[in-house]
Amino acid sequence: MPKYLLIARDGEEWETFAAQATPADIEACIGRYIEWSERLRSQGKLITSEKLKEGEGRVVRAERGAVRVTDGPHVASKEVIGGFWLFEADSYDDGVELIRDHPHLEWGTLELRQIEEF
Amino acid sequence: MNDRATDHLFRHATAQVVAALTRELGAHRIDLAEEATQDAALKALDVWRFQGVPSNPRGWLYRVARNRALDVLRREANYESKLAQHVEEHATPAARRRGESRDAPPHMRRWTPPAVGEVPFDDAELALIFLCCHPRLSPDARIALTLRLAGGFSVDEIAAAFLAEPATIAQRIVRAKRTLAAVDDRVELTDPTDTAGRLDSVLEALYLLFNEGYDAHSGAQLVRTELCNEAIRMMRLIANDPRTALPHAHALLALMLFQASRLPARVDEEGELVLLADQDRSRWDRALIAEAFHHFDLSTTGERLTSWHVQAAIATAYAKAATWDAIDWKLVLMLYDQLYEVEPTPVVALNRAIALAHVEGPKAGLEAALPLLEHPAMRRYFLLPATLAAFAQQLGAAETATSYYRMALRLPCNDVERRFLEKRLQAVSPGTPLRDIPVADILP
Numbered sequence: 380m381p382k383y384l385l386i387a388r389d390g391e392e393w394e395t396f397a398a399q400a401t402p403a404d405i406e407a408c409i410g411r412y413i414e415w416s417e418r419l420r421s422q423g424k425l426i427t428s429e430k431l432k433e434g435e436g437r438v439v440r441a442e443r444g445a446v447r448v449t450d451g452p453h454v455a456s457k458e459v460i461g462g463f464w465l466f467e468a469d470s471y472d473d474g475v476e477l478i479r480d481h482p483h484l485e486w487g488t489l490e491l492r493q494i495e496e497f
Numbered sequence: 498m499n500d501r502a503t504d505h506l507f508r509h510a511t512a513q514v515v516a517a518l519t520r521e522l523g524a525h526r527i528d529l530a531e532e533a534t535q536d537a538a539l540k541a542l543d544v545w546r547f548q549g550v551p552s553n554p555r556g557w558l559y560r561v562a563r564n565r566a567l568d569v570l571r572r573e574a575n576y577e578s579k580l581a582q583h584v585e586e587h588a589t590p591a592a593r594r595r596g597e598s599r600d601a602p603p604h605m606r607r608w609t610p611p612a613v614g615e616v617p618f619d620d621a622e623l624a625l626i627f628l629c630c631h632p633r634l635s636p637d638a639r640i641a642l643t644l645r646l647a648g649g650f651s652v653d654e655i656a657a658a659f660l661a662e663p664a665t666i667a668q669r670i671v672r673a674k675r676t677l678a679a680v681d682d683r684v685e686l687t688d689p690t691d692t693a694g695r696l697d698s699v700l701e702a703l704y705l706l707f708n709e710g711y712d713a714h715s716g717a718q719l720v721r722t723e724l725c726n727e728a729i730r731m732m733r734l735i736a737n738d739p740r741t742a743l744p745h746a747h748a749l750l751a752l753m754l755f756q757a758s759r760l761p762a763r764v765d766e767e768g769e770l771v772l773l774a775d776q777d778r779s780r781w782d783r784a785l786i787a788e789a790f791h792h793f794d795l796s797t798t799g800e801r802l803t804s805w806h807v808q809a810a811i812a813t814a815y816a817k818a819a820t821w822d823a824i825d826w827k828l829v830l831m832l833y834d835q836l837y838e839v840e841p842t843p844v845v846a847l848n849r850a851i852a853l854a855h856v857e858g859p860k861a862g863l864e865a866a867l868p869l870l871e872h873p874a875m876r877r878y879f880l881l882p883a884t885l886a887a888f889a890q891q892l893g894a895a896e897t898a899t900s901y902y903r904m905a906l907r908l909p910c911n912d913v914e915r916r917f918l919e920k921r922l923q924a925v926s927p928g929t930p931l932r933d934i935p936v937a938d939i940l941p
Contacts, residue, residue, distance in 0.1 A: 402508040402651075405507060408542060409546050412547070416549065428548065
C-alpha cells in the first residue's frame, strides 16, 4: 500500500491557544490528536509519528566547493514543521479523507505527500 | 483521554510536580516551581500530541520542569557570581577585609540540586496542602491557594467557582504567596506536634471548600462537584497518612463521603432539587458509603468530640435506614442535641427543629423554629422560612405556608433552589403569581 507523509505546521492560532491553555485544555487537545493517531493505528495504517525539536536545526549547503553549516532554518513560526505522521493509504483521496477531521486543522495546516515507491 | 477522569490525571500530575518542586526549592520559590511546571505542561502539549503520552507522564513532567527550574537557577547563580566579582573589584579595602563581597545575600544562596531518585509525590502534595493552609493565611486565601497549587485549577476556574472576579482571586493568591515566603520556607511535615497543630487549619479550609461545592449558594449549578471531589481527594491523602490521620480527620472525611454519596440522587433528570426524603436511594453511591463507614469507625477512637463527629453520626443514621420512614428520628434528635452543644448555631437549631418535628410532630417543629426568625444571622437564610412553610403546610395552614414560601423566595438562593421553592409555592397555593415579586427583591 502507498505510504504518505503528513506534515503538520502550527499556525498563529496555535501560539494563542498554547499561551492561555489550562491543564484541562492541554489534556483535551492532546487527547484529540492521540484519538486521531489511535484510529489510524487500530486500522493498521500508522507507521510512525514524531515531533521535531523546536527552535533548532542545521542547514547544510555546499558553497564554492566547501560545506557550509548554519543554524536554522529561521523562518516565521507558521512555516515551521512541528511534527509528522507516516501512514499508509490507498490514494491521495483516501489520505485526504483520513485527515479531513484532523484536530490539527484547528491550529495549523497539514501537508500530505506520497512517498515514492517503485 | 477526553473523558473527565483523565482530564483530572493531567491536572493532578502537574499539581504534584509543583508540589515536589516547591518542596525542593522552598516556599519562596513557589513561583519558579509553578512557571517551570507550566513550561513542562506546554512541552507535553507539543510533544505528546505527536508522540503519545509516555508511560510515566508525571515523571516526564517532573524531569522537564526540574531541568527548566535548574536552568533558571543556574542563570541566577551565574549573574550572582558576576555581581560578586564586580563588587569585589570595586569594593573598598575595609569592605574587603570584612569579607562583605564574598557572602552572597541569603536569598541569593546557591541551590544544589539533590539527585533525582524516586519522588514521593503524594508526600510532597500533602506537604504542599499544609503549606497552602498555613494558619497565618485567612480561610479564603487558604482555599484559593490550595485550589491553585495543590488542585491545579486556573485562576479563572477558581473565580468561576466562587463567583468572584479573576483579578480578586489572583490578587489573593499573590498576597498569600508573599505571606508564605515571609513566614515559612519549609514544605515539610516532619515534627508530629507541629503537624497536628496545623492540621486543624487544613481541615477547616477543606471543610469550607467541600461546603462551597455542596451548597453552591447561588448560580445555576446546584453542586459544583469538582470542589467536593477535590476536597475529598485531599482529605483521603490526609486520612491515609499516619502523621495526619487523627480521629477528627477521619470524622471529616466520613462526613464528606456520606454527603457525596447522595450527590447523584440530589437532583433529578431535569436538574431539579430532590429532598432527602424523596431521594431514590438506589442512586446513592454505595462504595462511598462503605468508605464513609470505614472512616467513621476510625474517627471514634479519640478523646475529642468535634462537630464533624456528630454530623457524620447523623449521616450514618440516614445511611443505615433502608427507607426515609425507617430513619431512627429519636436518635437523630439526640444527635442534634449533642451537635448543638458542640456548635450552638441557629442553623443547627433549625435542623434540630426538623428532627423534633419528625419525633413530636410539625407543631413542635414550628414552635422550636419560630424564634430563629429573630436571629440576625438567619435573616438572609432562605431555608428557615422554607422550613416554616413546610411545617405550616403539614398543619394545614396554607396561607401561612404561602407567605413563608414567598419570604424564602425573596432571599438569596441558587436557581435550582428557587425553582424548587416556586414549585412548592404553587402546590400550596395554586395560581399565586410569582412575577408580582419585584425582581430587585429576588436577586441576592
